Amino acid sequence: MGFLALIGRMVLSALAATGRIALFASETISHLVRPPFYGREFVSALFNIGWLSLPVVGLTAVFTGGALALQIYAGGSRFNAEAVVPQIVAVGMVRELGPVLVGLMIAARVTSSIAAEIATMKVTEQIDALVTLSTHPMKYLTVPRVLAAVLVVPLLVGVGDIIGIFGGYAVATGTLGFNPAGYIRNTVNFLEPLDVISSLTKGAVFGFAAALMGCYHGMNSGRGAMGVGHATKTAVEGAAILILASNFVLTGVFFTL
Amino acid sequence: MIEMSGIHKSFGANHVLRGLDLSIPKGTSMVIIGGSGTGKSIALKCVLGLVKPDTGTITVDGQDARKGDRDAFLARFGMLFQGGALFDSLPVWQNVAFRLLRGSLKRPHDEARTIAIEKLRRVGLKEDVADRFPAELSGGMQKRVGLARAIAAEPEIIFFDEPTTGLDPIMSGVINDLIREIVVEMGATAMTITHDMTSVRAIADNIAMLHEGVIQWTGPVSDMDQSGNPYLDQFIQGKADGPIEAVR
Numbered sequence: 001m002g003f004l005a006l007i008g009r010m011v012l013s014a015l016a017a018t019g020r021i022a023l024f025a026s027e028t029i030s031h032l033v034r035p036p037f038y039g040r041e042f043v044s045a046l047f048n049i050g051w052l053s054l055p056v057v058g059l060t061a062v063f064t065g066g067a068l069a070l071q072i073y074a075g076g077s078r079f080n081a082e083a084v085v086p087q088i089v090a091v092g093m094v095r096e097l098g099p100v101l102v103g104l105m106i107a108a109r110v111t112s113s114i115a116a117e118i119a120t121m122k123v124t125e126q127i128d129a130l131v132t133l134s135t136h137p138m139k140y141l142t143v144p145r146v147l148a149a150v151l152v153v154p155l156l157v158g159v160g161d162i163i164g165i166f167g168g169y170a171v172a173t174g175t176l177g178f179n180p181a182g183y184i185r186n187t188v189n190f191l192e193p194l195d196v197i198s199s200l201t202k203g204a205v206f207g208f209a210a211a212l213m214g215c216y217h218g219m220n221s222g223r224g225a226m227g228v229g230h231a232t233k234t235a236v237e238g239a240a241i242l243i244l245a246s247n248f249v250l251t252g253v254f255f256t257l
Numbered sequence: 258m259i260e261m262s263g264i265h266k267s268f269g270a271n272h273v274l275r276g277l278d279l280s281i282p283k284g285t286s287m288v289i290i291g292g293s294g295t296g297k298s299i300a301l302k303c304v305l306g307l308v309k310p311d312t313g314t315i316t317v318d319g320q321d322a323r324k325g326d327r328d329a330f331l332a333r334f335g336m337l338f339q340g341g342a343l344f345d346s347l348p349v350w351q352n353v354a355f356r357l358l359r360g361s362l363k364r365p366h367d368e369a370r371t372i373a374i375e376k377l378r379r380v381g382l383k384e385d386v387a388d389r390f391p392a393e394l395s396g397g398m399q400k401r402v403g404l405a406r407a408i409a410a411e412p413e414i415i416f417f418d419e420p421t422t423g424l425d426p427i428m429s430g431v432i433n434d435l436i437r438e439i440v441v442e443m444g445a446t447a448m449t450i451t452h453d454m455t456s457v458r459a460i461a462d463n464i465a466m467l468h469e470g471v472i473q474w475t476g477p478v479s480d481m482d483q484s485g486n487p488y489l490d491q492f493i494q495g496k497a498d499g500p501i502e503a504v505r
Contacts (some may be wrong), residue, residue: 134331134356
């Protein structure tokens with residue numbers, strides 16, 4: 001009985017948390033279309049989330065693309081299918097690895113940063129100060145970050161896709177003996193518009209999830225250093241899970257329905 | 258005039274305010290004293306709407322604090338937070354001019370900066386502080402910047418939450434004098450929370466002693482030493498023995 005009660009409590013707690021996050025998300029969306037808008041905060045968020053994430057996104061993509069080429073070559077050679085390296089690298093990067101890895105890197109880099117910053121602002125009464133200065137914290141802190149992430153993460157995913165494909169190209173032409181022109185031709189011919197559309201759509205959804213979780217857990221942080229640490233950890237966990245779950249759903253929507 | 262009537266506020270099983278009644282006449286300086294954790298800050302945050310009371314009414318000049326245009330209501334207030342609550346990501350002058358750079362009180366950029374520098378001077382800080390960031394300032398300077406931000410839009414009502422906490426006695430004296438001067442000069446209604454008796458004597462026209470969620474005594478600061486109230490006497494004299502338990 002105790003075990004069942006424990007499971008019941010966990011389920012109810014998870015449902016309550018889901019409800020709170022859904023309400024937070026709907027409130028954020030409602031503020032997106034209602035003034036005032038804080039342009040400077042939006043531009044600053046674009047720079048922090050987009051530009052400053054480029055190095056980590058680029059490095060992640062180039063190494064992943066290279067490793068993918070090696071794996072496909074090694075696996076394909078078992079049944080004489082080494083030639084499919086360009087096509088599988090392209091599809092693998094654009095459909096799955098590009099958006100998911102960029103999403104997870106954004107969760108690690110941006111969600112943690114947003115959660116820690118907002119949680120610290122809460123602990124040090126800066127959010128209360130915003131309210132007393134007639135500034136809605138959702139509009140000033142959440143909306144610019146979420147909007148910036150929704151717009152800029154697809155671009156990061158696009159850049160990650162290209163760099164990942166380049167990583168595969170560099171390995172394939174540099175060490176596996178592929179013809180450079182043939183590799184590019186096969187890549188371009190094999191990719192379809194839906195691959196790119198799904199990749200960028202995933203980027204937008206993952207950006208929304210990453211920024212939203214950072215803001216939500218930051219705004220609902222507990223007190224003190226422990227509260228900030230807990231908020232940051234929970235935000236990154238939540239964002240990563242949301243990204244992977246939504247990736248599964250979106251892949252189903254784009255490629256199986 | 259700020260009127261708080263029958264304010265109750267609980268956090269779970271912790272009943273912080275248990276029917277608080279308090280009046281602060283317009284243009285006067287009220288200081289609320291009491292031990293740590295007695296709900297002084299909660300009372301102040303209830304007026305601003307940062308904390309929603311469970312029951313009770315709060316009116317400002319007869320207007321219900323929870324009804325009407327919230328921006329217009331908050332525009333009447335300035336607040337100095339205990340830790341300053343300055344925005345780390347903004348330079349000092351933008352912290353001071355925060356309200357003047359956005360919203361209904363928005364002014365042109367240069368004018369807002371000029372006002373910010375003027376307010377910084379008013380609290381004894383030089384112009385070169387304006388472009389520094391809060392993290393580069395000492396605790397005393399941060400309090401002054403917080404004070405400059407509180408008065409930047411020339412509010413009718415100013416709240417001070419533990420204005421001298423964490424400061425040395427000399428800097429505390431400077432802040433107390435500044436608060437007194439500014440409140441008198443602006444003719445503002447002030448509400449201060451503190452347990453620093455030096456601040457009380459420097460800032461207050463009236464004081465209110467908060468304990469166990471209710472006001473135990475209120476009156477002019479001149480009557481404080483002859484109040485005959487055992488709670489207030491124990492607090493003023495800093496005695497361990499008395500109706501206020503030393504261990505809470």
